[in-house]
Amino acid sequence: MNAQTRLKDMIPAREKLVVIGNGMAGCRAVEEILERDRDRYEITIFGAEPRVNYNRIMLSPVLAGEKTFDEIVLNTAEWYEENGIALVSGDPIDHIDRARKTVVSRSGRVTPYDKLLIATGSDPFIIPVPGRDLPGVVTFRDLDDVDRMLAAAERGGNAVVIGGGLLGLEAAHGLSLRGMKVTVVHLMPTLMERQLDEAAGWLLKQELERRGQTILTGADTEEIVEKDGHVGAVRLKDGREIPADIVVMAVGIRPATILARTAGIECERGIVVDDHMVTSDPDVLAVGECVQHRGTCYGLVAPLWEMCRALADHLTGASTGYAGSVTSTKLKVSGIDVFSAGDFSGGEDCEDIVMRDGARGVYKRVVLKDNKLIGAVLYGDTADGSWYFDLLRKEEDVSDIREGLIFGQAFASGGALADPNAAVAALSDDAEICGCNGVSKGQVVRCIDAGAHSLDAVRSQCKASASCGSCTDLVASLLSLTLGGEVESGPASMCKCTSFTHDDVRRLILEKELKAIPQVMQELHWTTPDGCAACRPALNYYLLCAWPGEYEDDQKSRFVNERLHANIQKDGTYSVVPRMWGGVTNPKELRAIADVVEKYDARMVKVTGGQRLDIFGIRKEDLPAVWADLNAAGMVSGHAYGKSLRTVKTCVGSEWCRFGTQDSTGLGIRIEQMTWGSWMPHKFKIAVSGCPRNCAEATIKDFGVVCVDSGYELHVGGNGGMKVRATDLLCKVETEEAALEHCAAFIQLYREDAHYLERTAPWLERKGLDWIKAQLFDDPDAVRRLAARFRHSQRFMQDDPWAKRAAGERRDLHGHLATVVPAGKEYA
Numbered sequence: 001m002n003a004q005t006r007l008k009d010m011i012p013a014r015e016k017l018v019v020i021g022n023g024m025a026g027c028r029a030v031e032e033i034l035e036r037d038r039d040r041y042e043i044t045i046f047g048a049e050p051r052v053n054y055n056r057i058m059l060s061p062v063l064a065g066e067k068t069f070d071e072i073v074l075n076t077a078e079w080y081e082e083n084g085i086a087l088v089s090g091d092p093i094d095h096i097d098r099a100r101k102t103v104v105s106r107s108g109r110v111t112p113y114d115k116l117l118i119a120t121g122s123d124p125f126i127i128p129v130p131g132r133d134l135p136g137v138v139t140f141r142d143l144d145d146v147d148r149m150l151a152a153a154e155r156g157g158n159a160v161v162i163g164g165g166l167l168g169l170e171a172a173h174g175l176s177l178r179g180m181k182v183t184v185v186h187l188m189p190t191l192m193e194r195q196l197d198e199a200a201g202w203l204l205k206q207e208l209e210r211r212g213q214t215i216l217t218g219a220d221t222e223e224i225v226e227k228d229g230h231v232g233a234v235r236l237k238d239g240r241e242i243p244a245d246i247v248v249m250a251v252g253i254r255p256a257t258i259l260a261r262t263a264g265i266e267c268e269r270g271i272v273v274d275d276h277m278v279t280s281d282p283d284v285l286a287v288g289e290c291v292q293h294r295g296t297c298y299g300l301v302a303p304l305w306e307m308c309r310a311l312a313d314h315l316t317g318a319s320t321g322y323a324g325s326v327t328s329t330k331l332k333v334s335g336i337d338v339f340s341a342g343d344f345s346g347g348e349d350c351e352d353i354v355m356r357d358g359a360r361g362v363y364k365r366v367v368l369k370d371n372k373l374i375g376a377v378l379y380g381d382t383a384d385g386s387w388y389f390d391l392l393r394k395e396e397d398v399s400d401i402r403e404g405l406i407f408g409q410a411f412a413s414g415g416a417l418a419d420p421n422a423a424v425a426a427l428s429d430d431a432e433i434c435g436c437n438g439v440s441k442g443q444v445v446r447c448i449d450a451g452a453h454s455l456d457a458v459r460s461q462c463k464a465s466a467s468c469g470s471c472t473d474l475v476a477s478l479l480s481l482t483l484g485g486e487v488e489s490g491p492a493s494m495c496k497c498t499s500f501t502h503d504d505v506r507r508l509i510l511e512k513e514l515k516a517i518p519q520v521m522q523e524l525h526w527t528t529p530d531g532c533a534a535c536r537p538a539l540n541y542y543l544l545c546a547w548p549g550e551y552e553d554d555q556k557s558r559f560v561n562e563r564l565h566a567n568i569q570k571d572g573t574y575s576v577v578p579r580m581w582g583g584v585t586n587p588k589e590l591r592a593i594a595d596v597v598e599k600y601d602a603r604m605v606k607v608t609g610g611q612r613l614d615i616f617g618i619r620k621e622d623l624p625a626v627w628a629d630l631n632a633a634g635m636v637s638g639h640a641y642g643k644s645l646r647t648v649k650t651c652v653g654s655e656w657c658r659f660g661t662q663d664s665t666g667l668g669i670r671i672e673q674m675t676w677g678s679w680m681p682h683k684f685k686i687a688v689s690g691c692p693r694n695c696a697e698a699t700i701k702d703f704g705v706v707c708v709d710s711g712y713e714l715h716v717g718g719n720g721g722m723k724v725r726a727t728d729l730l731c732k733v734e735t736e737e738a739a740l741e742h743c744a745a746f747i748q749l750y751r752e753d754a755h756y757l758e759r760t761a762p763w764l765e766r767k768g769l770d771w772i773k774a775q776l777f778d779d780p781d782a783v784r785r786l787a788a789r790f791r792h793s794q795r796f797m798q799d800d801p802w803a804k805r806a807a808g809e810r811r812d813l814h815g816h817l818a819t820v821v822p823a824g825k826e827y828a
């Protein structure tokens with residue numbers, strides 16, 4: 001025995017630590033262990049990738065050409081050497097033999113361990129569509145993926161990125177900078193829906209589109225189409241086909257658990273670990289994206305650092321433990337500032353504070369619960385992101401700075417809030433108050449002195465705060481500084497989310513050409529993130545009315561009956577009313593209705609006051625099939641659930657009745673064929689009576705025609721509900737054509753002017769019959785123009801919603817359970 005051998009025997013053998021995964025968590029864990037005890041372990045790291053450890057999050061800047069690979073290397077070959085670490089790269093571990101305490105690599109190398117650390121990260125999720133294995137379909141996870149994308153970009157052409165989350169958008173940004181024509185296909189209605197709310201997601205979409213990317217939201221991939229043995233296009237479920245020379249799948253990640261699972265280690269979604277990152281086998285630990293800790297899998301780096309600290313403590317004899325992480329995210333796309341942290345799903349016990357600056361494209365929202373910050377979303381100005389995140393993590397009580405919280409750290413902690421009016425009082429007379437209309441403080445004050453004692457009056461007299469509303473608080477301060485307690489309240493605002501009235505909003509939608517709900521909210525400085533149950537349906541209607549054919553109906557903004565195209569009943573079933581033109585039916589329709597009643601076990605069929613048949617007791621899941629059966633007999637939706645044209649009731653008229661003066665049934669059918677499907681501020685009922693005996697009760701309808709020998713009397717603004725109101729006579733016309741034209745013109749005037757949920761009767765009383773007559777008759781061309789606008793709008797409205805649902809659209813709404821989208825904690 002020589003001296004050297006004796007010395008070796010005297011030094012206790014170091015424990016063997018084998019690490020599977022040479023990625024961010026595996027290497028950081030080793031660094032932490034070395035920091036605590038350099039000599040405790042003999043360390044071997046196996047890496048599937050044929051390279052040293054690098055900063056995976058910087059792959060996006062590498063793709064975008066902002067960094068090189070060398071610049072993102074975290075641990076060079078020298079580092080492994082200097083620290084006595086054996087790195088086996090490009091040779092993944094295929095098997096863990098827990099009984100023998102060894103790991104076996106793909107090349108057959110068997111390595112024993114005392115402690116094993118699994119840090120295998122995640123695998124990209126591939127959506128199971130035909131064509132997913134074609135050459136040219138790539139994921140975005142490692143440097144090889146980046147190289148594949150760069151090679152495709154060299155050849156130029158079209159790139160389709162499936163997935164509009166963080167990863168997908170960074171891939172899209174990089175490919176676009178590399179010269180490719182990029183389309184992002186995203187299943188959900190808003191981009192980055194896990195990190196951003198609708199308002200911020202919409203701003204992001206606008207900006208990316210401005211930069212030349214095509215963003216398709218609500219787009220479901222059906223197939224990746226082959227061309228010459230390579231990817232050639234992406235086909236969507238709605239039939240659209242987008243040419244593609246490369247397809248990047250960035251739809252999410254799955255913890256890489258296969259090794260652990262096959263070795264019999266407890267796994268759920270991830271490898272289950274305790275607070276010390278120990279798995280169900282005390283000698284096997286796991287860290288990073290592959291683990292599941294207290295039920296959560298993470299996909300961001302910040303939690304990994306905390307996990308690695310707890311793991312290193314444990315492996316070196318301390319026991320601090322990991323308690324889970326609160327996460328925040330940023331998008332790494334140059335020039336676009338996006339930050340999000342915590343929970344922003346909101347709820348009844350939460351309070352939102354929102355600040356919007358339409359001109360600067362800034363949106364900020366913080367969510368409070370029990371006086372603590374629980375979530376934050378920032379778009380356009382993320383300077384205060386870390387401050388909010390700090391408040392959130394420390395769960396600090398923010399009551400003292402609540403007023404200024406949304407303006408950021410400098411403002412909230414600067415004491416400028418002691419008297420918000422003082423700052424306004426200190427402004428000079430020529431200080432600009434309203435940037436949109438160039439109104440100074442002096443002008444506002446003079447306007448108030450001249451008698452404008454409410455916000456509304458100031459708006460209409462000097463235009464301050466009449467455009468985007470961002471200076472509303474300043475004008476309100478000037479009102480109270482100038483008038484003290486004499487400020488008048490003015491007409492009610494649309495809802496608690498805005499200081500604008502319904503009329504203001506309708507006017508500004510047209511003036512500013514606002515064509516989406518998030519755009520209205522951003523430009524008009526809504527004080528809530530997504531509006532409320534009062535303003536969303538109203539905005540949806542106003543936009544539909546203002547931009548027919550351009551604005552796409554927002555189903556989320558509709559009440560349940562309109563979303564489901566049926567009326568929910570007391571017992572949770574639905575009633576279904578097929579359209580019967582003018583109240584006339586035939587054997588085929590009656591047979592189809594009878595069949596539906598029997599087939600779907602409907603409990604009752606009832607003739608309605610509007611002369612239709614109402615089928616009661618249909619289960620939600622049966623609705624599409626019921627509609628398909630009714631469609632097959634030629635019947636479409638009766639819109640009995642909608643703020644829209646309901647029914648046109650008729651009497652038999654001159655064809656059957658000896659008193660009849662005109663063909664009231666025929667006219668009723670023509671009116672119904674002209675008006676069905678039109679969305680309105682409220683429900684709208686029409687009737688046509690063949691003579692003044694008025695059997696169709698035309699004088700308690702929104703629009704009623706009473707036929708007389710010399711023509712047609714047109715009546716408006718009637719109501720037969722709780723507050724009965726007889727119609728006013730609008731005018732008399734001589735021909736059926738003129739009756740139709742006036743009907744269309746009146747409806748369009750109502751559609752364009754009334755407030756959402758205002759029926760014709762209160763609208764007429766608010767505006768006055770004279771005003772309505774003036775709009776229609778002062779200008780001899782007004783009726784024609786209004787009717788033309790109505791007919792144009794009807795080109796896009798007369799589209800049977802039942803047929804689409806019967807064909808499978810929005811199947812999710814008719815299932816037993818709503819689809820739940822989990823809030824994400826990963827970079828996807």
Ligand SMILES: Cc1cc2nc3c(=O)[nH]c(=O)nc-3n(C[C@H](O)[C@H](O)[C@H](O)COP(=O)(O)OP(=O)(O)OC[C@H]3O[C@@H](n4cnc5c(N)ncnc54)[C@H](O)[C@@H]3O)c2cc1C
Pocket residue numbers: 020021022023024025026046047048049056057058059060091092093094119120121122140141142167256259287288289290298299300301302304330332827
């Ligand atoms: C393009 C991109 C951008 C990102 N940007 C951000 C960001 O801005 N902010 C943020 O917080 N997070 C970001 N992330 C997420 C972040 O990179 C991950 O959270 C982090 O890398 C996870 O570390 P990990 O060690 O668990 O997994 P990884 O870093 O993926 O490391 C796992 C390693 O294990 C290897 N491996 C797997 N199986 C075996 C096996 N059987 N044998 C040997 N080796 C194996 C893998 O090849 C890989 O090298 C981004 C991710 C990507 C892909």
Ligand code: SF4
Pocket residue numbers: 651652653654657658659660661664689690691692693694695696
């Ligand atoms: S309204 Fe006149 S035409 Fe019509 S059914 Fe009655 S009586 Fe006959």
